[in-house]
Amino acid sequence: MTSVIIYTIIFLIPIAVWWCRFKPMTLPGIPSWSDDHLVWGDLPRLKKILRDNGSFTDFLDLSSKTLGPICQIRLGPFAHMVIITDYQEIESLLLRRHSSLDRSSQTTSLFKTILPRALLTLQTGDVWRKHRKGIGTAMTPRFLALTMSNITKSAQNLVELWNRKGELSGGRSWEAEVDLESAMMDAICGLAFGESWNVITSYTGQLESLNSDIGNDLSNIGSRGEIVFHLNAPDPARTTWYIFQAVPVESPFPALSHFFTRLTPSYRYHTKRMDDFLEQRLAEARHKASNLSCEMASEAADNTFDLLIAKQLGEGGLSDDEIKQELFQYLLAGTETSSTTLAWISRTSFHNKFLQLISQKWCKFMTNNPAIQRKLRQHLLNRLPQDIIHNMTFDDLIAVNLPYLEAVVHETLRMARTAGGFLRDTKEDMCIMGHHIPKGTTLAFPTSIGHQDLSSPDYLLSTSLSHAEERRVGYWKSGTGHVFDPERWLTEDGQFNAIAGPSLPFSLGQRRCFGKNLALLELRIFIAHLSLSFFFARIPADQNSFDRFDKVISHPKDCFVRPVQWTSEEASC
Numbered sequence: 001m002t003s004v005i006i007y008t009i010i011f012l013i014p015i016a017v018w019w020c021r022f023k024p025m026t027l028p029g030i031p032s033w034s035d036d037h038l039v040w041g042d043l044p045r046l047k048k049i050l051r052d053n054g055s056f057t058d059f060l061d062l063s064s065k066t067l068g069p070i071c072q073i074r075l076g077p078f079a080h081m082v083i084i085t086d087y088q089e090i091e092s093l094l095l096r097r098h099s100s101l102d103r104s105s106q107t108t109s110l111f112k113t114i115l116p117r118a119l120l121t122l123q124t125g126d127v128w129r130k131h132r133k134g135i136g137t138a139m140t141p142r143f144l145a146l147t148m149s150n151i152t153k154s155a156q157n158l159v160e161l162w163n164r165k166g167e168l169s170g171g172r173s174w175e176a177e178v179d180l181e182s183a184m185m186d187a188i189c190g191l192a193f194g195e196s197w198n199v200i201t202s203y204t205g206q207l208e209s210l211n212s213d214i215g216n217d218l219s220n221i222g223s224r225g226e227i228v229f230h231l232n233a234p235d236p237a238r239t240t241w242y243i244f245q246a247v248p249v250e251s252p253f254p255a256l257s258h259f260f261t262r263l264t265p266s267y268r269y270h271t272k273r274m275d276d277f278l279e280q281r282l283a284e285a286r287h288k289a290s291n292l293s294c295e296m297a298s299e300a301a302d303n304t305f306d307l308l309i310a311k312q313l314g315e316g317g318l319s320d321d322e323i324k325q326e327l328f329q330y331l332l333a334g335t336e337t338s339s340t341t342l343a344w345i346s347r348t349s350f351h352n353k354f355l356q357l358i359s360q361k362w363c364k365f366m367t368n369n370p371a372i373q374r375k376l377r378q379h380l381l382n383r384l385p386q387d388i389i390h391n392m393t394f395d396d397l398i399a400v401n402l403p404y405l406e407a408v409v410h411e412t413l414r415m416a417r418t419a420g421g422f423l424r425d426t427k428e429d430m431c432i433m434g435h436h437i438p439k440g441t442t443l444a445f446p447t448s449i450g451h452q453d454l455s456s457p458d459y460l461l462s463t464s465l466s467h468a469e470e471r472r473v474g475y476w477k478s479g480t481g482h483v484f485d486p487e488r489w490l491t492e493d494g495q496f497n498a499i500a501g502p503s504l505p506f507s508l509g510q511r512r513c514f515g516k517n518l519a520l521l522e523l524r525i526f527i528a529h530l531s532l533s534f535f536f537a538r539i540p541a542d543q544n545s546f547d548r549f550d551k552v553i554s555h556p557k558d559c560f561v562r563p564v565q566w567t568s569e570e571a572s573c
């Protein structure tokens with residue numbers, strides 16, 4: 001009997017030590033869900049939200065809306081997050097107190113599976129600075145202007161594809177997200193590698209031989225009455241998507257999950273193909289730069305790969321492996337983000353149970369806002385010279401003041417919330433909004449601040465903010481944050497005001513989005529081309545859901561479009 005007791009005690013001691021060390025912790029004074037589970041914390045609530053078609057972003061939003069501008073959640077025994085939604089506090093943390101913060105290890109461990117050493121996954125420090133400096137030239141207005149024809153071409157190709165799809169569709173809608181993602185991939189590849197993968201023109205080519213009664217063939221009609229085009233993407237695009245899809249977004253142990261993925265023959269096949277492609281581009285770029293000085297090769301470079309190889313000839317250039325990773329990151333960070341923002345462009349009545357926030361990005365916003373579509377098109381027709389309307393260049397776009405286009409782009413970004421939020425880890429003990437936050441805490445900044453600016457006078461008196469600090473941005477009119485309304489970005493005399501109210505699509509501070517300038521350009525060009533070419537006609541109610549799912553970024557669950565010509569009856573009534 002005694003020995004049983006002794007063995008039991010010996011067995012229980014490590015468990016007790018482990019429990020004391022890792023027991024679910026909540027920080028005193030910071031609001032949390034009162035009914036959380038002793039061990040699993042708020043996971044049961046999150047599971048219920050996911051079961052009801054919600055997303056992790058919805059859970060963050062619900063928590064901040066219910067518990068206030070600073071609150072905390074627990075995701076199982078180990079993961080704990082403090083959520084902050086006070087705009088002024090976020091700005092202060094990201095712009096002025098960033099040295100106490102770094103990109104969260106949760107984000108880096110996820111992306112490190114495919115990008116071990118790139119901007120996205122490096123901790124702030126000398127190596128990160130070297131990368132940012134090395135690749136920074138690629139985001140200067142001069143270099144973007146040089147490479148922008150790739151974006152224009154890609155937008156024109158998309159218009160051509162949708163014209164063809166319109167002819168074949170018999171008035172039905174179709175799923176547009178793959179088209180948008182492919183168009184962005186073409187644009188980014190052209191800019192990054194100097195040659196597009198021609199995904200969109202390959203789709204258009206596949207449609208060439210089809211005749212117009214495919215809409216009458218039931219095998220081409222989807223379950224919701226949409227037309228389904230059975231198209232195949234060319235190899236490099238499929239390889240890229242395969243590798244992205246292998247990022248274990250839902251796994252609690254990304255490194256382990258990805259270890260097993262890497263053992264599979266298909267993963268090895270696709271990574272080898274990508275590596276071969278990057279090696280070949282490397283050899284070509286090196287050949288072009290041979291016998292040139294760093295300055296001359298940089299001057300001659302008309303794509304990012306050539307530019308980075310040219311910089312290798314000078315001081316502090318990136319190594320071959322770093323260049324390959326940074327360029328592959330372009331594909332990861334630059335295609336899905338921008339295309340998903342565009343995908344949201346077609347909706348605006350809100351059904352999402354928790355937040356009623358998001359309308360399915362630009363295509364979605366437009367479909368549900370015929371008046372805004374007409375106003376945007378008229379604005380572009382009035383201001384752009386007639387001869388350049390379908391062939392705008394970078395110079396044309398910056399030469400003309402287009403405040404309403406700018407307002408639609410920013411309103412789309414605000415509402416789309418392509419990144420549902422971003423995370424930081426505290427590098428030292430901090431005081432945030434009057435609360436002690438220990439070193440190693442994960443802070444979550446949901447982008448919902450643009451919908452529900454939860455700044456409250458009580459919290460603004462928090463000790464962490466200097467009272468002298470004045471608010472830089474305005475407030476959205478109370479109760480209007482969830483409405484898609486580009487006018488909110490315009491001043492009384494119709495000029496665009498970038499700080500009219502809170503919105504954080506690209507984050508702020510030193511770890512903000514590196515591709516912000518490029519993304520804004522892409523959105524301006526695509527939105528201008530699509531708006532001038534099509535009226536996004538109404539689609540059936542069952543195709544018009546505003547639900548979203550999180551897979552690295554926040555996607556609309558459906559993105560059906562029915563683009564028709566502006567000369568059609570539907571567009572004019």
Ligand code: HEM
Pocket residue numbers: 103119120121132329330333334335337338341418419421422423505506507508510511512513514515516518519
């Ligand atoms: C609409 C399009 C886009 C959105 C909404 C977006 C949003 C974001 C956000 C929220 C972050 C995280 C910032 C943080 O943690 O504070 C980020 C980081 C980043 N983005 Fe974007 N992004 C977009 C397009 C692009 C494009 C086109 C590129 C490049 C080609 C790009 C490259 C990056 C990189 C490299 C980082 C990491 C920067 C660093 O840690 O230094 N993004 N982006």
